[in-house]
Amino acid sequence: MLTDLLKFPAPYYGGKQLAAPAVWAALGDVEHFCEPFCGTCAVLLRRPHECNRTYHSETVNDADGLLVNALRGIQLHPEATADAASRFVAEADLHAIHGALIRWKAEQELEHLMGDPAFCDPQMAGWFLWGMSCWIGSGWCSGKGPWIVNADGRLTRREKDEPEPGVNRQRPHLSGDGMGVNHSGTREPGVWADDDFHEMTMPELRRWFLFLSARLRHVRILNGDWHRAVTNGATKILSVRQGDGHCGVFLDPPYADTANRAAGLYAHDSLTVAHDAREWAIANGNQPWLRIVFAGYEAEHSDHFARAGWREVEWFKAGHLTGGYGNLGGGDGGSTSQQNRERLWLSPHCLTDTPPPVAQLALWDEED
Incomplete structure (x- = not known):
């Protein structure tokens, strides 16, 4: 039985679920919460305040249309999306579904999300979540792999000059008892x-998706x-315009080029958008009606925010690594782990109370 329904039903690189407190x-x-790089809505879902209240709003955004289709599928068609996401783990299925998602993306189906507010594809949404839960590492639905489906329906290695986006071939995730929609609790x-x-x-998967649909309703x-x-x-x-909200x-944002990380960690990756954000x-941090929290690595932004008078919070604690980096650096954030570099920067009008104790951190929001 699932005991934690307030989480996205698939693992996601760099999720901030445990930084949410x-x-x-x-x-x-706040009367309005906005998450412009929402990913899996980890911070939104961990909000401790009552949701769906009058005169309170929540807005999220992400550049990855497949991710947004999944969120909309959960929000509008939770049972159909759960049906598509509930299937056994099979290597052949992983490659076939990966290819189908890449083709769906290439055929500009994502534009329907912007052309019709009621549009989503629950089957693709469920397949996307299932594939994320089976995939190892980065590159899911990036389109940068060498394998494509040819005219006769077979998976084949593409020619060097073939422009069609492709997939990588790898075995599905087998460590542990399952992640995301394949979680043992289901x-x-x-x-x-x-x-x-x-x-x-x-x-249990249907119950999970119905719960998330109710949470994401507004x-x-x-x-x-x-x-x-x-x-x-x-x-x-x-309520904000009236001056009391x-x-x-x-x-x-995705970690910047100054974070010394590999490119391609996200389907819509950028090494520079963190600088723009x-x-x-900083330009808007002194507005009294705005409270801004910025996440990133220490070396990326510390000097800039310090000069602007922002406070810095170290939310990682040595000895508390879990997930993908738990076996690196002795699990203490040492030289082979980057997690000791995780920071939050708080704008001048954020609340001054001391943040709560640091929770365990997982590179991938997964098995707990």
Whole structure:
């Protein structure tokens, strides 16, 4: 049985689920919460305040249309999306579904998300979540792999000059008892010929998706450039415009080139957007109605934010690594781990209370 429904049903690189208590301690119960690089909405889902209230708004954005389609599928068609995401782990299925998602993306189906507010493809949404839960490392749906589906429907290695996006071939994730939609908590023990047994879709998975649908019911989901989520028109809801409300912005852009990390970690990756987001944050950080929290690595931004008078919070604690980096550097954030570099920077009008104790950190939001 699942015990934690307030998490995205797939692992995601760099998720800030366990930084959420420190983020919300700094933002407080703002009338409008905005997350321009939402990824899996980890911070939104860990909000400690009551959701769906009158005169309170929540807005998220991400440039990855496949991710936004998954969020919209959960929000609008939770059971159909759960049906598509509930399947056994199989290597051949992983390659076939990966190729189907890449083709769907290449055929500009993502543009329907922007052309029709009610559009989403629950099957592709479920397949995307299932594939994320089976995949190892980065590169899921990046389109940068060497394998394509040829005219006769077979997976084949493409020619060097072939422009069609492709996939990488690798075995599915087998460590542990499953991640995301394959989490062991979704299982129903026992299948007996002389007793009732469930259909392919796990009842717990349906319950999870229905819960997330209710939580996301009034969340506005944007798909595009992050700037569009932080304009005055987008951030100043009625209670903010009237002068007694606040907008809290959580900025978690892809790690920058100065973070000494590999490119291609995200389907829509950028080594420079973090610099642009930082400049926007500093330029707007002194507005009394704005509370901004910025996430990144120490070497990326510390000097810039210090000069602007922002506070720095170290939310990683040595000895508490879990997930993908738990076996590196002795699990203490040592020389072979980068997690001791994780920071949050708080704008001048954030709340001054000391953030809560640091929680365990996972590179991939997964198995707990």
